[in-house]
Amino acid sequence: MNAIRVSLLIGLMGLFGSCASHLDQLPTVESTSESVYTSVENYKAVLAKLYASYAIGGNEKGDGNPDMASPTAAYGYLRSYFNLQEIPTDELVYSWAGGDNLVDIQYMRWGASDTWVSAMYYRLYYTIAICNELLRNATDDRIGRFAEAEQQEIRVFAAEARFLRALAYSHAMDLFGHVPFVTENDQVGAFFPPRITRGELFDYIESELKTIETILPEPFQNEYGRASRAAAWTLLAKNYLNAQVYTGIERNADCIEYCNKVIGSGFSLEADYRKLFNADNDRRTQNEIIFPIQSDAARTTTWGGMTYLVNAPILGSMHAPDYGVVSGWQSFRTLREFVALFPDATGEVDRRGAFWTDGQTLDVEDPSSTSQGYTIIKYTNLYDDGSYMTDDGLVNTDFPLFRLADVLLMYAEATVRGGAGGNTTTALGYVNQLRERAYGNTSGNIGASALTLDFLLAERGRELFWECVRRTDLIRFGRFTGGDYLWQWKGGTVSGTATDARFDLYPIPVTDLAANPNLIQHVGY
Template sequence: MKKINFIYILIATAVFQSCTSDLDVVAEDSRVLTPNELFSTPQGYKQALGGVYGNLSLTGTGDAGSSFLQGIDAGTSQFGRCMWYLQTLTTDEAVWTYENDEGVAELQRNTWSSSNPILLGMFSRTMAEVAIANDFLRQSTPELVASRGITGADATEITFYRNEVKVLRAFAYYNMMDLFGKAPFITENDPLNFRGPQYDRQQLFTFIETELKEVIPNLKAARTNEYGRLDKAMAQMILAKMYLNAQVYIGTPKYAECMAKCSEVIAGGYVLKTNYLDNFKADNNTSSELIFTLQSDGVKTQNYGATTIIINGQVGATESNGSDFGVGGFGGALRLRKQIVEKFDGSQFDTDARKTYLAGARPIDITELSNGTQGYILRKFSNKTAAGVAGVNSTFVDTDFPLFRLADVYLMYAEAQMRKDGATNGGTSTVASTQSLGYINALRQRANNGVAVANVTQSQVNLDFMIDERARELHWEGHRRQDLIRFNKYGGGNYNWAWKGNIANGTSFGSTLNVFPLPNASISANPNLTQNPGY
């Protein structure tokens, strides 16, 4: 199994002191170092860097139930898990059986409010990332590094750390912009315990774009950094995502810019993994397709994060098929909504590797959300390697969460090109270029063992096709809510799915739900914040 060398359990005391006042953090480990101790050596800087990355995978410095966010449960504040819940359970992709679990019922029924604990967990964990990043940047100025006697190659490497941390902070603000539409804005230039002013989407967009453009030339080239650390492609991917969704975020289309960033990522040397499902196995760290992942290790990072929840959750209640995936399972926690299954209807998908659902004797319709025997189950993710070797732990998996991968870049390029050349939501325009068709068909051939049996022609490709193809390729990877909003099929749209709007057959809801409410606790702690309309 892979070794996660850069995630350290020790996080500086300064990190805990510098978090924004809308949340409290506590040091729960006697091994926590003081800033002077931690930042006195090059190795200490790498440990601190590990804290910034580690906040995306870990919740605290203790066991899987620990959290350094005081008063917030680890299970409702792990970054990958919260992100996955918000982008997936709120859509047509999945349901969670155990509605007594805090906050889940309101998310999957689209009845959430500003008191939802998962929203508080996501808001707090993401702003903690900003705080931890800011602290690293305060401690890593060239002047301060030099004053500590660190010079030469060590100082140069710390400069790379510093630039990576700026990208991680930009990524945090990107998530705040996407999910909440606003955020308290704080940088390393602000004092500790500063209540940041509220930045709206336009302000956040401008900051993230400016920051990433400035830092990209100073990052390591794509695929040259050690596994788990970001490079130029990660930063380019954030920009590509922003540009694809710019019409939603700032009311201005930026499709040409999206295409340009996608092309830069593609030129970085990533290659489609021959076997689609190898991207979702315990040794997916070896995949040539993955651009950035949230790391998971059955020994080193035990927590109930995204892939641990997904893989244990996809085990069927009656099938008890956890041995297929190297886990025990959570008793049928996750099931597929009917509409995502129907994306694979038709003989063209008979041999499609992406069609992994298991039907058996199960009904496709879910009439009771708490009935784990209703609805098909998925078999996409696994805690086994490509060679079939199970992970070291049957609960906490070794499978990294594929946050960004090349297949998504191909589809983003094609969609952006079509929109730039006249395709619109609800329209039938078929303007996919030869390049776009090539990218789409590369994914289709990969899904069909290299055979062109399911390749498409320009006359078959419009935007309705594109959003369905994104669902087929990227389901359960945390993109669906964002995609549905961009295609006007979420709030304010007329596309319904099972239990949308808390109705078994689905019902429309208003566009106010296209952003989540700010948590009550966060608004109470920072008087600069205002609630989103409709909440």
């Protein structure tokens, strides 16, 4: 990447200006690295683009002037990630699968030429590439011309870039397994990146996160939307919880250790579950949200990201302004197996499970019928006072990629799995804190005998649905592929059918296999 877009740098400097989500976008101007990395402000602007790469797919309104040529990749990282993590699970059925090329994702029968698989893969490596570019320009030699205080500030920026790269590589490890590996130490230009195994990548990510955890600011000491040590700790805990899948070796004790770091750092549960997912959720900086992907109706102008997640579930007789937007997309519905996780469908018992049933059937006999399958609203564009501001349906709601509730449930699961250092009484207390918030009282509390792995998988579904964790959770519990757990339309049949274990990983896209002789396709593809 010898040339970088100044608009992606200077135009995004508002990102870190306040607690509002500012991601300004200006017309594109080409410039070289030599002319851009000349001030701390410009380094910060480059860093803003790294964060923005998770939120937006282009540089003009509605993903115009896209980062990537593919129509699906132009929808951005978050939309691609959500589709691969949620649509093939028991939490979601998609109305327009045919028109959006999501039939094979919905039915768990994708191949190496799938457009959404490729979109996610190349979004990952786009983010990795721009992180590498900042890091090439943040070496001691490159920043030696700055004053010492400025050098220290740039070193923090570099630690954040390493975190963002580790996050993208963690998603690559989870989704694709053995993948190409490129860092800032590799040459710029045409070369064939080597293949790194899943286990080797796990070790690399672990090393990176442990190296930067003391360079990143303490929790609550960075600007809103930027990574602190708590974000690195949370990512480590997530990877440790899934280490058996990634490496064949369980790391539950390490998961507990890093969960304890997050839990002990001052975060607290937000009292109102719904406020975690509304347009004012940027105010929950000490109430639960550890690391967000930011959204702003005036600046993060994407038809992917949170615009997608707010608009897509609104259908039928629902009134879109009640959720802070101008119209519903009638795209997302849920499946009966997900509804069955809750004590009832009204939300009167467990507030997290308030399904929209008016005009909807529970069973989905035809996935394309928008009247089949209940829907549920996770995200809204409403402010705390019920007002809203939108531009063509664009939203101001941030995506809570990491939050305390997940950490509490990870601690509980790692403890139940036998991780050293975990305490069952403490784990039970954490779970019951979440259930007291959901029920509004202690009527939903469980006893120690009910704290089982099956319960925790269900509770993660209730608490974390549509937060891009379900596929990973089901794989960790051995329920994603195979026939031990079936849901409607799993494998492409109305009652669900067993699927092949190869679908626990997405394939390397055929385009990259053809371009890079170092890569090997996964077995079965």
